[in-house]
Amino acid sequence: MTETQPAEGLVSIPALLARNARERMDRPAYREKEFGIWQCWTWQQAHQEVRALAMGLLALGLNRGDFVAIVGRNRPSMYWSMVAAQMCGAVPVPLYQDAVAEEMAYVLDHCGARFVICGDQEQVDKVIEVQDRIHHIEQVVYVDKRGMRKYDHSRMNALADVLAEGRAAHFRFESELDARIAELTYDSTCVMLYTSGTTGKPKGVVLSNRNIIETAKASVAFDHLGQDEEVLAYLPMAWVGDFIFSIGQAMVAGFCVNCPESPATMLTDLREIGPTYLFAPPRIFESMLTSVMIRMEDAGDLKHALFKHFMEFAKGTGETYGMPRYRKQQSKPTLRRRLRWAYRFAMGIGFAVETILENAVRGFFVRLRHPIEARKYFKARGPLLNLYPQPWRDYFSYRTGEVLVYGPLKNTLGLSRIRVAYTAGEAIGPEIFEFYRSIGINLKQLYGQTEASVFITQQPDGQVRSDTVGVPSPGVEVKIADNGEVFYRSPGTFVEYYKNADSTASTKDSEGWVATGDAGFFEPGTGHLRIIDRAKDVGKMADGALFAPKYVENKLKFFPDILEAVVFGAGRDRCCAFINIDLNAVGNWAERNAIAYSSYQELAGHPKVYAMIRAHVEEVNRSLAADPILSSCQVHRFLILHKELDADDGELTRTRKVRRNIIAEKYADLVAALYGGAKTIATETEVTYEDGRKGHIRATLTLADAEVVPVAERRAAA
Amino acid sequence: MNAETPVEAIPTADDRKIGPVLMEMKHITLRFGGVKAITDISFDIREGEIRSIIGPNGAGKSSMLNVISGFYVPQEGEVWFRGARRPQMKPYQVARQGIARTFQNIALFDGMSVLDNIMTGRLTLMKTGLAAQSLWWGKAQREETEHREKVEKIIDFLEIQAIRKTPVGRLPYGLKKRVELARALAAEPMLLLLDEPMAGMNVEEKEDMCRFILDVNDEFGTTICLIEHDMGVVMDLSDRVVVMDYGKKIGDGTPDEVRGNQAVIDAYLGVAHD
Numbered sequence: 001m002t003e004t005q006p007a008e009g010l011v012s013i014p015a016l017l018a019r020n021a022r023e024r025m026d027r028p029a030y031r032e033k034e035f036g037i038w039q040c041w042t043w044q045q046a047h048q049e050v051r052a053l054a055m056g057l058l059a060l061g062l063n064r065g066d067f068v069a070i071v072g073r074n075r076p077s078m079y080w081s082m083v084a085a086q087m088c089g090a091v092p093v094p095l096y097q098d099a100v101a102e103e104m105a106y107v108l109d110h111c112g113a114r115f116v117i118c119g120d121q122e123q124v125d126k127v128i129e130v131q132d133r134i135h136h137i138e139q140v141v142y143v144d145k146r147g148m149r150k151y152d153h154s155r156m157n158a159l160a161d162v163l164a165e166g167r168a169a170h171f172r173f174e175s176e177l178d179a180r181i182a183e184l185t186y187d188s189t190c191v192m193l194y195t196s197g198t199t200g201k202p203k204g205v206v207l208s209n210r211n212i213i214e215t216a217k218a219s220v221a222f223d224h225l226g227q228d229e230e231v232l233a234y235l236p237m238a239w240v241g242d243f244i245f246s247i248g249q250a251m252v253a254g255f256c257v258n259c260p261e262s263p264a265t266m267l268t269d270l271r272e273i274g275p276t277y278l279f280a281p282p283r284i285f286e287s288m289l290t291s292v293m294i295r296m297e298d299a300g301d302l303k304h305a306l307f308k309h310f311m312e313f314a315k316g317t318g319e320t321y322g323m324p325r326y327r328k329q330q331s332k333p334t335l336r337r338r339l340r341w342a343y344r345f346a347m348g349i350g351f352a353v354e355t356i357l358e359n360a361v362r363g364f365f366v367r368l369r370h371p372i373e374a375r376k377y378f379k380a381r382g383p384l385l386n387l388y389p390q391p392w393r394d395y396f397s398y399r400t401g402e403v404l405v406y407g408p409l410k411n412t413l414g415l416s417r418i419r420v421a422y423t424a425g426e427a428i429g430p431e432i433f434e435f436y437r438s439i440g441i442n443l444k445q446l447y448g449q450t451e452a453s454v455f456i457t458q459q460p461d462g463q464v465r466s467d468t469v470g471v472p473s474p475g476v477e478v479k480i481a482d483n484g485e486v487f488y489r490s491p492g493t494f495v496e497y498y499k500n501a502d503s504t505a506s507t508k509d510s511e512g513w514v515a516t517g518d519a520g521f522f523e524p525g526t527g528h529l530r531i532i533d534r535a536k537d538v539g540k541m542a543d544g545a546l547f548a549p550k551y552v553e554n555k556l557k558f559f560p561d562i563l564e565a566v567v568f569g570a571g572r573d574r575c576c577a578f579i580n581i582d583l584n585a586v587g588n589w590a591e592r593n594a595i596a597y598s599s600y601q602e603l604a605g606h607p608k609v610y611a612m613i614r615a616h617v618e619e620v621n622r623s624l625a626a627d628p629i630l631s632s633c634q635v636h637r638f639l640i641l642h643k644e645l646d647a648d649d650g651e652l653t654r655t656r657k658v659r660r661n662i663i664a665e666k667y668a669d670l671v672a673a674l675y676g677g678a679k680t681i682a683t684e685t686e687v688t689y690e691d692g693r694k695g696h697i698r699a700t701l702t703l704a705d706a707e708v709v710p711v712a713e714r715r716a717a718a
Numbered sequence: 719m720n721a722e723t724p725v726e727a728i729p730t731a732d733d734r735k736i737g738p739v740l741m742e743m744k745h746i747t748l749r750f751g752g753v754k755a756i757t758d759i760s761f762d763i764r765e766g767e768i769r770s771i772i773g774p775n776g777a778g779k780s781s782m783l784n785v786i787s788g789f790y791v792p793q794e795g796e797v798w799f800r801g802a803r804r805p806q807m808k809p810y811q812v813a814r815q816g817i818a819r820t821f822q823n824i825a826l827f828d829g830m831s832v833l834d835n836i837m838t839g840r841l842t843l844m845k846t847g848l849a850a851q852s853l854w855w856g857k858a859q860r861e862e863t864e865h866r867e868k869v870e871k872i873i874d875f876l877e878i879q880a881i882r883k884t885p886v887g888r889l890p891y892g893l894k895k896r897v898e899l900a901r902a903l904a905a906e907p908m909l910l911l912l913d914e915p916m917a918g919m920n921v922e923e924k925e926d927m928c929r930f931i932l933d934v935n936d937e938f939g940t941t942i943c944l945i946e947h948d949m950g951v952v953m954d955l956s957d958r959v960v961v962m963d964y965g966k967k968i969g970d971g972t973p974d975e976v977r978g979n980q981a982v983i984d985a986y987l988g989v990a991h992d
Contacts, residue, residue, distance in 0.1 A: 035870035036882060146875070147933055264880035 012184040012209045014050075014087045016251040021047035024227060024254050030076035033261035033269055041076060043254070049163065053077075054084035055173040056166030057115070060139050060157070064089035064180065067111040067192065071095040071104070071127075072119020074233045074259045077143050077159055079246060081117045086190065089180045090115070093192045093204070094238040096654040097123060098647070100692050103202075103654075105130040107194050111204055111498065112136050117159070120144035124151070186210045192498055193240050195450050196653035204498030205240075205450045215453040215492035216248035218474040222458065223420045229255035229277045230417070234266050239655060240450040241424060245279045248453075271414030278421040282428035283656065285443070287584070288413055289432050290560050294588045310401035314438035321398040322406070322440030323461075324419050348403035351396040406439040415441050422446050422458070425655060427531075427550075429558030433466040445469050447531060451507065451514055452476070453492030457529045468528035478529065484519040485535045537660065539570035545632035547575070549660065552633050555623065559616045560585045564645050564652075566663050567635065568671055576674035577638040578667065579613055580645055586612075601642045601699055610704050613640060617706040625709035634708045637674050641667075642699035648688045673703055736957065737765030739798075740909060740941055741786065746795035748781055748965075755781040756792070757965045763909065768935055769943045770952045773962035774985060779945045780822060782962065783911050786943065787819050788812035813842050818907035820898040822914045822945075828887035832878060832897050833869065835886055839904030840865045869904055875937070876900050876930055892923035896930070903934065910934070912944035916951055924948065928955060953977065961985065 010016050020029065020043040029043040041049065062068070068085040070092055072078050082092040093111050095104060097119065104126055108116070116137055118124045124142050128151075131137055140156045142148055148158070166173070190209045194202040219225075231250070235242040246257045255277075260269035267288075296307050314322065333341075410416045421436070421443045428445065436443040446458035447469035456478065459470035472478045476490035489512045496504045508514045519538050520531040532538065533548040541547045549567040556565040556579065563582040569575035581604055590597060590606070597603040621634040645651040651663050664671055666685075673681040682700045689695065741763045748756040756778045763769045771779045784790040785797065788807045797804045799815065807815075818839070826835050844851075844865065850858040873879055876896055881889060886897060895915060902910055915931065916924045928951060934940050946952045952959060953973040961969035961976055963985040969976045976982055 035867065035874060036879070037870075146937070149936070261879045262877065264877075268880065 006186075006213070010213070011186040012086065012181070012188070013083055013190060013212070013247060013251055014181050014184065016213070017043075017047055017050060017083055020251065020254045027227060027254070028256040029250075029254075030079070030257050030259070031273075032076050032259040033265070033272075036261075038258075038272070046076070046080065049077075050080045050083045050087065051177065052163050052166035052170070053080055053159070054087040054166065054177055055170055056162035056164075057084055057088055057090075058173045058176060059165050059169050060115070060141075060162065062088045062090050062115060064183075066090040066115060067093050067113040068115040068117060069093045069095055069108055069111065069113040070117045070237065071097050071099075071123045072117070072143060072237070073097055073263060074235075074237055074242070074246070075119065075143060076257070076259055078117070078119060078237060079233075079257065081141075081159075082191065082247065085115075086184070087177060087181050089183060089188075091189050091192050093194070094243070095194070096196075096236050096238045098236075098690075099126075099654060100648060100688070100690075101126040101129040102692070105133060107202060107204075108137065109134050111192060114138045116140050118142045121147040124148065124156070184209065186213075189495070191243055193238060193243065193450055196239075196655045196657065203500055203503055206495040206498050207240075207453055207492075208495050211453045211492045211494060212244065212248045213252065214475065215455055215490075216244060216252040218491075219244070219455055219458075220249055220253045222460075222474055223277075225249060225253045225255065225277060225420070227254040229253065229419075230273055230275045231255060231257055231277050231279075232266075232270055232273050232275045233257045233259050234263070234269075235279065235281075236654065240454055241279055241448075244454045267414065271412070274414060274417040276417045276419045278415070278418055280421070280423060281425040281655070282423050282432070283426070285423060285428065285432055285436060286560070289435055290582070290585050292409065292413070293560070294584070297588070297592065307405055310405040311435075311438070313397060314401060314406065315434065317394045317398050318438030318440055321395055322402070322438065323442055324440065344399055345403060347396060348399035348401075352400045352404065355400070402440070409439060410441065418442065420444065424448060424454070426657070427554040428466065429554075430466040431558065437464065446473075447529065449516060451494045452488060452490060453494070455492060456486075456488050456490070456516070459528075463526070463528070465528070468523060468526070468530050470529065471527055472529070478522075479513070480521060481515075483535070484521065484532070484538075486516045486518050486520045486529070486531070487513045488516065489513050541569055541575075541632055542571060542573040543632070546629055547633055548630060549633075551630060552577075552620065552624065552635065553658070555620045556616065556635075561589070561612060562616060564658060566645075566658055566660060567633070568664065568674070569633065572675065574636040575633050576671070577617070577635045578663070578670070579617075579638055579640050581609060581613070581640060583644075600644065601697070604640045604642055605699070605702060607702075610640065610702060613638070614704055614706050621706060621708055631709075635706055636708055637703055637705050639670060639674060639701050639703050642683075642701060643685060643687060643697055646687070648690060649686070650688075670701065679703060736767045739763070740765045740800060742798040743782075743785070744796045744798065746782075746785055746792045746797070748778075748785060748790055748792045755965055756785070756962075758795075759962070759965075759967045760795075761960050761967065761970055763941060763943055764958075765908075765941055766935070766939055767941060767957040768931070768955050769941075770956040770959045771943065771945050771962060772947070772949070772952055772959060776964075777962040778965040779962055780913060781965075783819070783913055783943070783945055786909075787817060787911055810842065813905065816906075816908035817911065818902040818905040818909075819911035820895070820902050820913060820915060822917065824891075824894045824898055826886045826894060826898055826901070829885060831883050831885055832881050832889070832900075833873070833883060835897055836869045836872060836900045836904050837865065839901035840869065842905060868906075869900075872900050872903050875903075875933070892919050892926075895919070895923075895927065899927075899930065899934075903938070903940075906938075907940060909941045909943060912942060912946075914945050914947065916946060916948055924951060931955060 010019055025044045026042050028040050029046040030041045031038050068090050070078055070081050082094065085092040093113060095107055108130060114136055116127050118127060118140060120142065124140060127137065127140055138155060141159050141162055143159045145158050187208050187210055190207050190212045192204050192206050194204050196202065231245065233242065233246040250257050258273045260266045296304060418441050421441055423443060424446045433443060442461065444459040444464050446455060448454040448456045455473040456476055457470045458473050476488055478486060478488045481487055493508065493512055493514055517535050518531050519533055519535040520529055523530055533550040537549055539547045547569050549569065552567045552575065553565040556562050556577065561582055562579055564580035566578040567575055583600055586603060586609060590603060595606060595608055597606060603609060617635050617638055624634050625631050645658065647654050647656065651659060653659060669683055670681060680700055680702050684696055684698045687695050687697055739762045744760050746756055746759045747754065771782055773779050781790060785792050788809050791806055844861060846858040846861050873882060876899065878893065878896055878900065881893060886894060889897065899915065916927050919927065931942060932955065935942055956973055958971060959973055959976045960967060961982045968981040968985055969979040
C-alpha cells in the first residue's frame with residue numbers, strides 16, 4: 001500500500017463536497033421525486049443543507065467519535081445526514097431499513113449509537129421499541145413528519161427543525177464546524193457498515209476516508225465516469241455498494257444522485273431518469289427480464305415475431321454492433337452526436353424499407369411459379385438479397401433491430417442511456433447476462449465485498465463474460481491460497497472490525513492480505529478470476545466427491561421459475577434440494593395454462609408445477625453430469641417449499657443470501673424426509689410478519705424424485 | 719431544539735380533542751313504500767371523532783349513511799349539521815357543505831387514471847368555469863396546479879405514488895378502495911362517510927386501511943363516520959359506536975359499553991325463540 005495524500009487536500013467526503021460546491025456550483029447534485037415532481041438540489045445548495053444539518057447536530061450535542069445510526073429509504077436528506085455526521089467528526093452507521101427491531105437492537109447496541117436518524121414513523125417505532133433495552137440512544141431525528149405529532153418530543157426532533165436550528169445558530173457553530181472538518185484526516189473513519197451476516201452476527205466494518213476515496217477514484221477512472229452521469233440510488237443504504245456508488249463515486253466524479261419516490265415506483269423512476277450508470281444485484285435484472293418475457297407472451301403476433309427474430313439475431317451480433325462507445329465529451333448532445341444518431345436511425349429505417357421492398361419484388365417473381373416453391377426458395381436463400389458483405393449486413397440488421405426492438409425495449413426498461421451497468425452480489429444467469437448484453441447494454445460483473453470497499457475484480461470493457469468476474473481492479477492485488485481461497489490487498493482494504501479484534505486478526509493478516517472466504521481460480525490465458533463457491537460451503541460428500549451447493553443453486557436459479565434453491569448434501573451420499581418458485585413467473589405460466597390456484601402454497605404444491613420444476617432439475621443434472629468435478633452434486637430428490645424464504649424469518653440475509661444452516665435447522669423434518677423414503681410430509685412452519693408478530697403455516701408437501709444421469713457407471717467404464 | 723425547549727405543545731394520543739356536536743340526527747324515520755328501513759333513530763356525531771355504525775345485514779346502516787349524505791330524505795325527523803337544521807338538499811349541495819363519502823361497491827371512473835379520479839374529488843372546490851378550464855389558460859391553469867398539489871399530498875399520504883398514472887380499471891380491489899378514500903379526502907371534507915371501507919379485504923389490506931383511517935383522523939382532524947362488519951376493526955378504531963338492528967337503534971356508546979350491551983349481544987349471537 002502506498003501512503004499517499006491527495007494533493008489538493010481532499011482528504012474527506014466533506015472536503016470533496018466543498019470542492020464540488022465550489023467547482024460545480026449550479027450543476028445538479030441530488031434529485032428526489034416528491035409529490036410527483038423531481039425536486040433538484042445543486043451542489044451549492046446541497047453543501048449549504050449539509051452544513052446547516054451538521055450545525056443542527058452540533059446544537060443537539062453531537063460529539064467527536066460518536067456513532068450516528070441512519071436508517072431509512074434512499075433520500076437526499078439521509079445521504080446529507082451521513083456527510084453531516086462526518087463533518088462533526090462522528091461516524092455514520094447506515095442500517096438496513098427493513099431489519100426487524102431485534103436485528104436493529106443488536107447493531108445499535110454494538111456500535112453504541114447516541115444519535116439515530118430515522119426516515120419515517122416506522123423506523124422511529126422500531127427505535128422506540130428497542131430503547132428500553134438500549135439506554136445510550138439520546139436523540140432521535142426523523143425526516144418524514146407524518147404520524148409523528150403525538151410522540152414524546154423531549155428527545156426527538158424533526159430533521160427540518162434540526163436544519164432550521166442549524167441555520168439559526170450558524171454564528172455559534174460556524175467556527176466549531178470548520179475546526180472539526182479540518183481535523184478530519186485521510187485515515188480517520190469515514191463510515192461503519194455492518195456486514196449482512198450470512199453466518200452469525202453482523203460485524204461492523206470500519207472504512208477510512210482513504211479506503212472510500214481511493215477506491216472511488218480508481219473505479220471512476222476505470223469506467224471513465226464523469227460529472228454527467230445520472231444514477232438512481234435505490235439500493236439499501238446500509239450496503240457498501242450504495243455507499244461507494246452514491247457517496248464515494250458521486251462525490252469524486254461529481255455526478256447527480258437521483259432518489260426514487262418510493263420503493264414501489266423504482267422502475268417508473270428509472271425510466272424517467274434514464275441513468276447512464278447502474279449498479280444492481282442480479283435479482284433486479286432477473287425481474288426486469290421476467291416482466292419483459294411475460295409481457296411479450298401477451299403481445300400480438302407481429303410484435304412477438306419481431307421480438308423473437310431480432311433477439312435471436314442480437315445474440316451473436318450485439319457484442320460487436322450494440323455496445324455503447326465511451327465518448328470523452330458527453331455534456332451536451334453536440335451536432336455531431338445528433339447527426340450520428342440521425343444517421344443510425346435513418347440507416348435502420350432505410351434498411352427495413354429496403355428489405356421489405358426487395359422481398360416484395362422478389363416474392364412477386366417467385367410467386368409466379370408456385371407458393372410452395374416460393375417458400376423453399378426463401379428458406380434456402382434467407383430473406384435477403386446478398387448485396388453487401390456479411391459484416392455490413394449484420395450492421396444494418398442490427399440498426400434495424402435497434403429501431404424496431406432494442407431501442408424501444410431499452411426505453412421501456414429505462415436503460416436507453418446506460419453506458420456502464422454492474423451486477424454484483426450474486427452470480428447472474430448466463431441467459432440473463434447475454435440478453436442485456438445483446439440489446440446493447442454494457443452490463444458487466446464485478447466481485448467485491450464490504451471489507452474491500454466493494455471492488456476486488458471487475459470486467460474491463462470488451463472482456464466481458466458471464467462465467468468470470470473479471471481482472472483485479474486497479475490498485476488491487478489478488479492471490480489464490482493453496483486451498484483455493486481468494487486473498488486480496490488494496491487501498492480499499494478495511495481498517496478493522498469494530499470491537500472485534502479476533503475477527504479482524506483472522507481475516508486480515510499483518511501484511512494487509514484479506515481472506516475473502518470464497519474459493520476460486522484464475523483462468524489460465526485470460527487472467528480472469530472465476531469464483532466457485534464460499535470456501536467453507538464447499539464440502540465433501542460421503543464418498544469424498546466435491547460438494548459446491550451454491551454452484552448448483554445458481555444453476556437452478558437461472559430458471560426464471562425458480563426464485564431460490566437450497567441444496568443439501570455435505571457428508572451425505574447424494575444431494576437433495578428445497579426449491580422456492582417465483583410467484584410472478586409461475587403464476588403467469590399457470591394463468592396461460594388454465595391452472596387455477598388460490599394461494600402461493602396451493603400453486604407450489606400443484607402437480608403440474610412439480611412436473612415443470614422436475615424438468616428444470618433434470619436439465620441441471622444433465623449439465624452437472626458433464627462437469628467431471630461436480631458431477632456427484634446432481635439433485636436426486638427435491639421439494640417445493642410452501643412459503644417463500646424470507647429475511648424476516650431469518651432464512652435469508654438482508655441482501656437475500658441463503659442462510660444454509662438456519663434453513664437446515666428450521667426445516668430439519670423436511671430434510672430428513674428428503675433423505676427418507678416418504679412420498680409426502682406434513683409440516684408446520686413459524687413465520688414472522690413484517691411488524692414482528694408470528695404466525696404458523698401448516699402444509700403437506702410432496703417429495704419428488706428427479707432423474708439423475710448415471711455418472712458412476714460412466715466413470716467405471718472410462 | 720434543546721431538550722429544555724420542546725418544539726411545540728403536542729397533544730398526546732389519549733387526549734385527542736373531541737369537539738362539539740357536528741351533526742345530529744333527531745328521530746329519523748325512513749320508509750320505502752310500506753317498508754320501514756329506519757325507525758325513529760337519534761344520535762349525534764361530534765367533531766374529530768370516529769363514529770361507527772354497526773349492525774347485522776339489513777339493519778339499515780347504509781340507508782342511515784345515505785340519509786346523512788343527503789341522498790335519501792327521511793319522512794320524519796330532522797338532520798342538524800353544524801348547529802343548524804339542514805333543509806332538504808341535493809347531494810352536490812351536501813358535498814359543498816363538507817361531507818364526502820366512499821361507497822360499498824366501488825364507484826370510480828374505470829377508464830380514468832388514479833390521478834384524474836382523485837382530481838374529480840376536488841370538483842366542488844374548483845372555481846373557474848368550464849370554458850376557462852377547457853382552454854386551460856391563466857387562472858384555470860393556476861387553479862389546477864394548486865389542486866394538483868393538494869392531490870399529490872393525498873397521493874403521498876395514502877402511499878399510492880406507484881399507481882398515479884394507472885387506469886383505475888386495472889387495479890386490484892384493495893387499491894381501488896384506497897383510491898376511493900383518496901378521492902373523498904380530496905374534497906377536504908369536515909365529515910367523511912365510509913361505507914364498509916374494509917369489506918372483502920385480506921388482513922394486511924385491512925391493517926393498512928385502519929392505519930390510513932386513523933391517520934386521516936389524526937393528521938387532518940377529519941370527523942369520520944363509518945360502517946363496518948369487522949367487529950375487531952370497529953372496536954379498535956371507534957370512539958363511539960351506534961348499533962342498529964331491524965332499523966332500530968339498540969345500542970350507543972363507547973366500544974366497551976356496546977360490547978357489554980345485552981341487546982347487542984342478542985342481535986349478533988341470536989336469541990333462542992321459545
